[in-house]
Amino acid sequence: MRIDVLTLFPGMFAGPLGESMLKRAQEMGALTVALHDIRNHATDKHRTVDEPPYGGGGGMVMKPEPLVAAIEAVVPPGEGIPVILLSPQGRVFDQAAAFELAALPRWVLVCGHYEGVDERVRETAITDELSIGDYVLTGGELAAMVVIDAVARLLPGVLGDPTGATDDSHATGLLEYPHYTRPPVFRGLAVPDVLLSGHEANVNAWRRREALRRTWERRPDMLLNAPLSETDREFLLELAEEEIDRKRRQVRRG
Ligand SMILES: C[S@@+](CC[C@H](N)C(=O)[O-])C[C@H]1O[C@@H](n2cnc3c(N)ncnc32)[C@H](O)[C@@H]1O
Secondary structure, X not given: OEEXXXXXXXXXXXXXXXXXXXXXXXXXXXXXXXEEEHHHHOOOOOOOOEEOOOOOOOOOEEOHHHHHHHHHHHOOOOOOOOEEEEEEEEEEOOHHHHHHHHOOOEEEEEEOOOXXXXXXXXXXXXOEEXXXXXXXXXXXXXXXXXXXXXXXXOXXXXXXXXXXXXXXXXXXXXXXXXXXXXXXXXXXXXXOHHHHOOOHHHHXXXXXXXXXXXXXXXXXXXXXXXXOOHHHHHHHHHHHHHHHHHHHHHHHHO
């Protein structure tokens, strides 16, 4: 997969791209990230990339000419390669969007800055907009790194354990079950016996139930769309009954 990133601050990417899984993904040839400095496409002697907004108000707006020139230098128009603007106004980036991008051979990320980009950039050169959440960052660089990281770990061979990404929270429509490692007892808290039993079917059944329990407790909204078996539904009913009993006891106690 090749990702082209257009940014005013290419230096911001060195740390995340040079460590851990993103470094590994590039070294093994699964991922190429090409950084492009938008400022190289400014044409005046001051290399201007931003101007005050028409209509007044604070801040600066990224000018259309250098940004569109930078995009077109990377992907000539009409090639069908997605050009994605990072924006707090975009569709929210989630695990489903990460899987969609992981299936594409090539795409482009455009990082805004200041007050954002001139609207005509969106209209002429952007095919999609992604937000990493309902808050506003200073620039699109950190958002781009979040998107690249979430997608790169889905590429074949990048995670050492091929099941690593398939059990993850959100990949299955549920939050993931809790994890334990050595030692068997830590500060008086023991690892659940089933995980030490070596009985794979029982371990899997326990993990499924704990994933359901965690999702029920923390993100019940996700259960509306999660694929559920009859056994899952029966377990969720048990959880609901336990909660009703708990609430009844609370009411009786006053
Ligand atoms: C300060 S923000 C501009 C916000 C803009 N004035 C607005 O209210 O929609 C500057 C840049 O940061 C990036 N950015 C900020 N928040 C983001 C988010 N939640 N997700 C993705 N990108 C974001 C975008 O590239 C944006 O152009």
